[in-house]
Amino acid sequence: xxxxxxxxxxxxxxxxxxxxxxxxxxxxxxxxxxxxxxxxxxxxxxxxxxxxxxxxxxxxxxxxxxxxxxxxxxxxxxxxxxxxxxxxxxxxxxxxxxxxxxxxxxxxxxxxxxxxxxxxxxxxxxxxxxxxxxxxxxxxxxxxxxxxxxxxxxxxxxxxxxxxxxxxxxxxxxxxxxxxxxxxxxxxxxxxxxxxxxxxxxxxxxxxxxxxxxxxxxxxxxxxxxxxxxxxxxxxxxxxxxxxxxxxxxxxxxxxxxxxxxxxxxxxxxxxxxxxxxxxxxxxxxxxxxxxxxxxxxxxxxxxxxxxxxxxxxxxxxxxxxxxxxxxxxxxxxxxxxxxxxxxxxx
Numbered sequence: 001x002x003x004x005x006x007x008x009x010x011x012x013x014x015x016x017x018x019x020x021x022x023x024x025x026x027x028x029x030x031x032x033x034x035x036x037x038x039x040x041x042x043x044x045x046x047x048x049x050x051x052x053x054x055x056x057x058x059x060x061x062x063x064x065x066x067x068x069x070x071x072x073x074x075x076x077x078x079x080x081x082x083x084x085x086x087x088x089x090x091x092x093x094x095x096x097x098x099x100x101x102x103x104x105x106x107x108x109x110x111x112x113x114x115x116x117x118x119x120x121x122x123x124x125x126x127x128x129x130x131x132x133x134x135x136x137x138x139x140x141x142x143x144x145x146x147x148x149x150x151x152x153x154x155x156x157x158x159x160x161x162x163x164x165x166x167x168x169x170x171x172x173x174x175x176x177x178x179x180x181x182x183x184x185x186x187x188x189x190x191x192x193x194x195x196x197x198x199x200x201x202x203x204x205x206x207x208x209x210x211x212x213x214x215x216x217x218x219x220x221x222x223x224x225x226x227x228x229x230x231x232x233x234x235x236x237x238x239x240x241x242x243x244x245x246x247x248x249x250x251x252x253x254x255x256x257x258x259x260x261x262x263x264x265x266x267x268x269x270x271x272x273x274x275x276x277x278x279x280x281x282x283x284x285x286x287x288x289x290x291x292x293x294x295x296x297x298x299x300x301x302x303x304x305x306x307x308x309x310x311x312x313x314x315x316x317x318x319x320x321x322x323x324x325x326x327x328x329x330x331x332x333x334x335x336x337x338x339x340x341x342x343x344x345x346x347x
Contacts, residue, residue, distance in 0.1 A: 002031050009035040012262040013043070017222070023215050027255060040258035040290030043265050048292050051339045052331045053268065054324070055137065056102035056298040058093045059307040060085040064110025066141070067176045070206060072237035072308040073110050079239045083303050084114060087123055093298045093320075094127055094134075100324050101340040104135040106160070106295060111141040120147075121154040128155030137199075142183060145190040152194050159191045160199035162230060165206065166220035167213045174206060188224060199228030199268075204256055205248020206234040214256065222263060228293075229260050229267050232274030235310035250278050254289040261290030268293050277314050283327075287334040294331060294338070296323040 008022045009032065018026070026032045061084045062073045073080055085093075094105050105127060109115070120140070127136055137158035138151055148159070163184050165171050171181035191198045202217045203209075221229060233248030257269060270293040271286030279285065283294060297304060297315055304316040315323055328338050 001029070005029055005032040006035050008032070009039050009262070012259065013039050016263050016265070020212075020215050023218060023259070024211050026259060027211050027214055027252065030251065032255060033251070036255060036258040036262075037289050040261035041288055043261055044290045044292055047265055050336045051292065052287060052334075052336045053104070053293045054102060054327070054338050054340065055104045055106045055270075055293060055295040056093070056097035056100075056320075057106045057108060057295045058085070058090055058097075059108050059297070059299045059303070060090055061109035061112040061115060062303075062307045063112040063114065065113055066111050066179060068179070069174055069176075070203070070234065070237070070240055070242045072240060072310060074240060077239045080308070081306050083306050084112065085300070085303070087119075087126065089300065090123055091126060091130065093300070094131060096320050097298045098131055098134070100321060102296075102298070103133065103340055104137060104158075105131075105298070106137040106139060108139040108160070115140070117143075117147045117150050121150055124151055124154040124156045139199075142187050145194070148187075148191055148196070149194050152196060156196070158197040158199070158228070160201075160228065160230060161187055161191065162199075162201040162203075163188060163217075163220065164202055165209065165213055166202070166216040170206075170208055170210075170213050173208045185220075188226070192224070192226075197227040198224075199230055200224055200226045201228075201230035201232075203234040203248065204231055204253040205246075207242055207245040209234075218256075218259065218263065221260070225264070227268060229264060229269050230272060231256055231260070231269075232272040233278050235274055235277060235312075237308065237310045247278060250275070250282060250285070253278075254285055257286055257289045257291055270295055273297075273314060274310070277310070277312055281330075284330050284334040287331065287336055292336075294327050296320070296327050298323075 012018045067075045136156045138156050139160035168181040233253045269291045271283040271291040275282030275286045
């Protein structure tokens with residue numbers, strides 16, 4: 001078995017691909033770790049050196065019109081305390097972040113109808129006018145193609161939209177009937193066509209997920225060839241229908257980060273907050289497994305606990321400077337260093 005794992009990793013390293021059966025074995029086997037992690041770390045260092053890119057995260061609204069069964073800010077969670085940041089508050093987050101060295105701002109929120117295309121464009125153009133040397137990333141869900149185009153023309157140049165699961169039946173078990181996997185995928189291809197640098201990704205260990213579903217996710221990402229891939233363990237929230245289900249696996253998530261690094265060697269892959277939530281050193285482990293992005297929180301401390309996608313989210317009480325300083329030390333412990341440029345992933 002050990003020789004098989006070594007051969008699978010070597011083939012993945014050389015060809016950036018592996019038959020489905022080999023991928024299943026890598027995903028499921030602890031014996032793969034001894035070969036996967038060093039190989040992925042080596043690829044990351046060959047392409048990016050010891051650089052880890054920082055993205056300033058601004059969670060600007062926790063209102064959402066959707067009712068995803070796993071999400072703490074789902075529409076029907078009556079216990080959620082809702083908030084929206086004003087444009088002036090968002091710009092203040094950017095001002096603080098810029099002074100701390102951030103050159104990418106990520107505006108993330110639920111699918112909030114209050115933030116019309118006009119409002120989003122106004123916010124984006126205000127940031128672009130003040131910080132012309134920065135990348136602006138949006139993560140605000142499924143929109144019509146014309147909306148994506150308007151945001152792009154206003155100055156946004158990156159967009160994050162996790163596909164969550166590539167399998168249509170599995171997708172339907174995680175979402176209400178009005179949400180369709182094919183629409184989520186359509187959005188990702190629309191974004192690519194417009195010219196965005198695109199990020200996709202999935203949850204590891206979500207309810208009803210099989211290893212074969214994960215292989216489908218890898219195949220979808222191969223076809224999409226995104227600039228960024230964000231994955232993290234499924235983490236439950238006490239006020240959702242999926243509360244009874246167990247959290248996803250740290251080990252399997254790390255394994256998949258490494259596989260993705262070998263399959264998509266140039267991708268930007270974050271060591272997510274979810275990794276840090278499921279294990280105290282989860283983000284360091286993610287970096288050692290091949291990740292190369294961290295996303296400190298720039299949101300006002302007063303709202304951080306309210307953007308509760310899952311239980312026990314970390315870093316909700318830290319000021320932005322504390323958050324940056326803490327992550328810098330963690331990155332150094334993983335043998336890397338934070339860099340402040342935008343990390344242009346075009347190749």
